[in-house]
Amino acid sequence: MTGMFAVALLSLAACGSGDAGTAAAGPERLAVVATTPEVADFVRNLGGDRIDVTQIIKPNVDPHEYEPTPADIKAIGEAKVVVKNGVGLEEWLDRTIESAGFRGSVIDSSQGVTLREGGHAHAEEHAEEEEAEEGEEHDPHIWHDPRNAKLMVANIEKGLTAAAPAEAAAFTANLSAYQAKLDKLDADNAAAFAKLTNRKLVTNHDAFGYYVDRYDLEFVGSVIPSLDTSAELSAKQLSELVAKIKATGAKAIFAESSLPAKSAETIARQAGVKVVAGEDALYGDSLGPDGTYLAAEEHNTRVIVEALGG
Structure with a gap:
């Protein structure tokens, strides 16, 4: 992201904050921003009609090359919760959150997932160099193992419950139902x-x-x-x-x-x-x-x- 773009986003966040709370769903719902399509789907399944979800990255958009838009910065600035995949997939997110002046909670859905170091091709071609490297890159595509997806949705449910304790029972019931579907997918x-x-x-x-x-x-x-x-x-x-x-x-x-x-x-x-x-x-x-x-x-x-x- 260029410096000029960051400044523009910051300005938009400042002048756009007056639009908060005007969503059609009303102020009773928890405003959540989800970064990727996978995370957004998890959030929808857990939150149901108790939340309003804004999905940043749309279908068939490459998340590795993503650049946030003014609409993204506005949505993050108005949200109470931001949910991310984590593992470095959203390299743009931290600076976007800062530009938005976001003061809510960030849920990292990757917490507790056992991460793969590098990729298959990377590991095969650069095994010797990796032995001497610190801070090896981890594979962010964690959702492709349904067992990891179960951990991701558990992390999301915990974060949503912390942000909206009154909805805890609904979030927990939705988590149980969705994890059963993940078990069936895996089998x-x-x-x-x-x-x-x-x-x-x-x-x-x-x-x-x-x-x-x-x-x-x-x-x-x-x-x-x-x-x-x-x-x-x-x-x-x-x-x-x-x-x-x-x-x-x-x-x-x-x-x-x-x-x-x-x-x-x-x-x-x-x-x-x-x-x-x-x-x-x-x-x-x-x-x-x-x-x-x-x-x-x-x-x-x-x-x-x-x-x-x-």
Whole structure:
């Protein structure tokens, strides 16, 4: 974010504060800002009609490259609670909160989650350097393991209850019901992958580490060799990925809904495999048209199993 943009946001926060409390839902509801589509869906399931949710990052928008808008700063300035994914995914959030003059509570949904260090590609290519590094980057895509999602929603429920104690019973009941759905998702995913013999996964970027670990898949590589989406394959890395796809017998490259499929298509042609894209693209950093986590994860599992098992 440029300094000029930060100043503009600060000015907007100052002049826009008079609009607080004018939401159609009325002042009885807790005003909550949720950063990512996944977190926003969790918040909606827990809060129900007791809260008003403003979702910052919209579907199929890359969270790694996100720049906050004046509307975002206004929403945060008027909120009582901000809920984030955490693990460094929202690099823009701290400065945006400061610009907004936000004085409410921030819920970090990642608290207590066992984090993966780096990504699969990162770990393989830079293992020696990592041994000497401190403060290693952690993988922020924690929601792709439903067991982590259960911890995330528990953290959110705790924060919502602290902000609105009168609604504690409703939040707790909603948490119990939603965690049961997460347990079913996890069991269904595990059963689907248990029937799969070819478990080799190639994706657009390294977003599925927790998913790969949970369901014992084999990560072959990614078109973007990074946890975020800013990196690019060098010519050498491209050739190595093509060779690895051929050598391992991987069947497909899975595009992602929030990223262009062009590079994946180029590599797939060289490797002689198909690209799974379009409506079948995976939801790596985003959710599907209905905006729900459960449907997105069910979609990912169905697409992967059909492509690798077909």
